Amino acid sequence: MSDIVHPGGEYELHQFIAQAAAAGTTLEIGGRGSKRDIGRPVQAETVVSTASMSGITLYEPNELVISARAGTLVHMVEATLARNKQQLAFEPIDLGPVMGEPEGQGSIGAVFASNLSGSRRILAGSARDHFLGVRAINGKGELFKSGGRVLKNVTGYDLTRGITGSWGTLAVMSEVTMKVLPAAEAVATLVFEGLTDDVAIEAMCEAMATPFEVSGTLHLQGELVPAMEMDALGKRGQAVTAVRLETYADSIDERVRKLSRAIAEFGEPKILNDIEARLFWTNARKLQFLQGTAGSLWRISVAPRNGARLVAAITRRLKCRTxxxxxxxxxxxxVDSGRDAGATEVRRCVGEIGGHAMLIRAEPAIRSAVDVFQTLDSGTARLAAGIKSAFDPEGILNPGRMYASL
Amino acid sequence: MDAIALPEPREDIIARREEIVRKLKTLVAPDCVIDDETGRRAYETDALTAYKRLPLAVVLPSNTQEVSRVLAYCNENAIKVVARGAGTSLCGGALPQEDAIVLGVSKLNRVLHIDYQNRTARVEAGITNIAISNAVASAGFFYAPDPSSQIACTLAGNIAMNSGGAHCLKYGVTTNNVLGIKMVLMTGEVIEFGGEALDAPTYDLLALIVGSEGQFGIVTEATVRILPAAEAARPMLLGFETSKAAGACVAAIIGAGVIPVAIEFMDRPAIEVCDDFSKAGYPRDVEALLIVEVEGSESEIENLLTRIQQIASFFEPKVIRVSQSAEESAAIWKGRKAAFGAMGHISDYYCMDGVIPLRKLADVLVEISRICTEHSLPVANIFHAGDGNLHPLILYNANDAEEASRAEACGAEILKHCVKVGGCLTGEHGVGIEKRDLMGLQFTKIDLEQQMRIKSVFDPNWLLNPAKVFPLDGREMP
Structure with a gap:
């Protein structure tokens, strides 16, 4: 494998990929490399990085829109927004620390290429939901655009959201435009201790069904709590269930009172104040609760009501923390046990109960051997292959990153 | 209106009409096939009434299996299919062709399952938009996207066009509120996309399908997000002497970190027509009116409205009026939601749907006025101000062919200007036939070819809603 190529801008990137397309050179596509060890290992002749393509290209706070070159650090985008008391409402998670990398190294392009949203996703939607427009180069070496810089746009097919979560296998993004929202003036968090998984999920779902715009619900099994390193969470290794409220400063107390009353059946919550709550969710966003864990890491999407049942089924066979x-x-x-990162068991249980699973962290040999992304049914697999071919007919972009055949 | 060319129908298909109808009656219950001319006439157009084409036949399946059988037969026989929800498309998205059948989903209108713990509802796709909210209202929930046609329009049509509405500033549009669908491909194959889990397991095919204007497949069921309704909501009216002041006020409200659930704008002609029609009590002596709605508890609403009033005061509003009762709030919204209908009472109109960057608002309104004056046509402006989605209504006489084509040319000029200032051709109505030939303004040949290759993945023979979205020239199709 050769050195990493760093195009300095969209023109160079376009030229480079066009040449690779003409020559049939396979390319590993990345941003700043913070997620390089996620997915199946890519076997490509050349590595291309958008890390040198950095900078905010448009920001209109009153129109809730910002554009940035794909290699721009996420935290640089967020710092720019913070100066106007705005934020990326989908709260992109930082996988760096859990992958053994420093925090804050991810690029904004990779946020959309991986569509990994944080806790606020439950209220505000995912990265994909905030993705308004993109400029990108497909595997034919063509520069194309989709969407735009306005909040509403149904002109043509939604390729912008369509390439979200495609892990660089469909196109290389050069510039992204996203919707932003005001940051909340005040934050508070209700914390319940010692709830079992199924009761915790019941409590979180009940909180979400109230009109108080709960913007985060996180349940940590007792073993994961100490890693959060927060005195306010107690130290007895009990499970913690956190429910976040974010609103205007003059509303927060009222909402804390009302929500506490609405879900009083789950006990009297401890209330994290603004400072404690912000710290808790900042830590949650970088998956601090997984720090120090060594096993394989899975990320499973499931209907909320089935979450605890799914985990119970998996833990009958595997030693897990959740x-x-x-x-x-x-x-x-x-998953702390099992030869294949628990893939066989996880896939079997997900197949029975529903949802889909992605292996986030495991040895490269395992990631090459098992399905890292959800195994697809034949109809969906055929369409996915068609989509891949429509963007990248010769399969030069991140070959094998998601599936061996894509 | 006649500027938009439609492809010549295939005479060989039309010649087989009787045989096709006979076959269709074996694939669905015979009374679900409409083949007499009077019956077919009811389906010859949609809400873009200037264009009419009599379809070969109309099929109204009752379940997914019937949809599958009909599509498989049409695919094998190269018969084009135009999907139809309630026919409320303003861009000709459901306009038939003489050599195509219309496949209407109106009989697929059941609520299948409501899951309050997951906050989802599984429904058949022909259900009306409002019926979803009605089904969950007693539990304090609602379905968020609210197009003005929500009483009539179907979820299937909303999915096809990625419909928005007045309240999507806060809650998002259709693509943000649909979690899963069951879709029948042209081959008859039935595939589930998405589901109760929040994210896609592979490529986000659902994101591609929503907004694909009935060109990928026929959606027969969907799982949608339902949301807990706010404790209360209250609109206020802000009247200004100029559109510029109103536009600046909208920007200032958003810039101050307040996202109302809706910010709607009307200019003076629109105010008068809507007020006459709905008796909403809108102020009549202002040039621009904003309806700003906020949600929350009573005290939260008070606080937010006070903040908004303080911001608005910098722009010297002539009128600030907060709704004092549920009846008044309903009247305020009735006026806005009935705007298109009210306009229809006084004149034929041609409704545009361009989107612009908000800071260009005042300049764009001046330009719209200039374009309409140049075409000697009156215009009323109604739009979703928070997201810059304009709905200029160009008034014209549909019985005057010359005036109708002038209206069409006028509309195209307005949309060109929207693109020129950094916006787009359509914010929530879709491309259909109406904006098909303008796509080159916004997209390059490469952009469009990339989209068309996706179309070919789902429908390689280009039989679904074929004359729409892409200019007829330069298509990559068989």
Whole structure:
């Protein structure tokens, strides 16, 4: 494998990929490399990185829109927004620390290429939902655009959202445009201790069904709590169930009161104040609760009501530790045993109960051997292959990153 | 209106009409096939009434299996299929062709399952938009996207066009609120996309399908997000002497970190027509009116409205009026939601759907006025101000062919200007036939070819809603 190529801008990137397309050279596509060890290992002749393509190209706070070159650091985008009290509402997670990398190294392009949203996704939607427009180069070496810089746009097919989560296998993004929202003035969090998984999910779902715009629900099994390193969470290794409220400063107390009353059947919650709550969710966003864990890491999407049942089924065969985000709809599962990172068992249980699973962290040999992304039914697999071919007919972009055949 | 060319129908297909109808009656219950001319006339157009084409036949299947059988037969026999929800498309998205059948989903209108714990509802796709909210209202939930036609329009049509509505500033549009669908491909194959889990397991095919204007397949069922309704909501009216002041006020509200659930704009002609029609009590002596709605508890609403009033005061509003009762709130929204209908009472109109960057608002309104004056046609402006989605209504006489084609040319000029200032051709109505030939303004040949290759993945023979979305020249199709 050769050195990494760093095009300095869209023109260079376009030229480079056009040449690779003409020559049939396979390319590993990346941003700043923070997620390089996720997915199936790519076997490509050349590595291309958008890391040198950095900078905000448009920001209109009053129109809730920002554009940036794909290699721009996420935290640079967020710092720019913060100066106007705005944010990326989908709260992109930082996988760096859990992958053994420093935090804050991810690029904004990779956020959309991986569509990994944080806890606020349950209220505000995912990265995909905030993705308004893209400029990208397909595997034919053609520069194309989709969407735009306005909030509403149904002109033509939605290729912008269509390439979200495609892990660089359909096109190389050069510039992304996204919707932004005001950051909340005030934050508070209700914390329940000692709830079992199924009761915790019930509590989180009930909180989500109230009109108080709950913006995060996270349940950590007791073993994962100490890693959060927060005194306010207690130290007895009990499970913690956190429910976040974010609103205007003059509303927060009222909402805390009302929500506590609405879900009083689950006990009297401890209330994290603004500072504690912000710290808790900042830590949650970088998956601090998984720090120090060594096993394989799975990310499972499931209907919230089935989350605890799914985990119970898996843990009958495998030794696991679990956190539930999205009121039970997102399961972070550390598998401490099993030869294949638990893939056989995880896939079997997901097949029975529903949802889909992605192996986030495992040895490269395992990631090459098992399905890292959800195994597809034949109809969907055929369409996915067609989509791949429509963007990248010769298969030069990130070959094998998602599936051996894509 | 006649500027938009439609492809010549295939005479060999038309010649087989009787045989095709006979066969269709074996694939669905015979009374679900409409083949007499009077019956077919009811389906010859949609809400873009200037264009009419009599379809070969109309089929109204009752379940997914019937849809599958009909599509498989049509695919094998190269018969084109135009999907239809309630026929409320303003862009000719459901316009038939003489050599195509219309496949209507109106009989697929059941609620299948409501899951309050997951906050999802599984419904058949022909259900009306409002019926989803009605089905969950007693539990305090609602389905968020709310197109003005929500009483009539179907979820299937909303999915096809990725419909929005007045309240999508806060809650998003259709693509943000649909979690899964069951879709029948042209081959008759039935595939599930998405589901109760929040994210896609592979490529986000659902994101591609929503907004594909009935060109990928026929959606027969969907799982949608349902949301808990706010404790209360209240609109206020802000009247200004100029559109510029109103536009600047919208920008200032958003810039101050307040996202109302809706910000709607009307200019003076629109105010008068809507108020006459609905008796909403809108102020009549202002040039621009904003309806700003906020949600929350009573005290939260008070606080937010006070903040908004303080911001608005910098722009010297002539009128600030907060709704004082549920009846008044309903009247305020009735006026807005009935705007198109009200306009239809006084004149034929041609409704545009361009989107612009908000800071260009005042300039664009001046330009719209200039374009309409140049075409000697009156215009009323109604739009979703928070997201810059304009709905200029160009008034014209549909019985005057010359005036009708002038209206069409006028509309195209307006949309060109929207693209020129950084916006787009359509924010929520879709491309259909109406904006098909303008796509080159917004997209390059390469952009369009990339889209068309996706179309070919789902429908390689280009039989679904074929004359729409892409200019007829330069298509990559068989």
């Amino acid at each position: 956190a539930y985000d999205w009121s039970g709809g997102l399961v972070w599962l550390i």
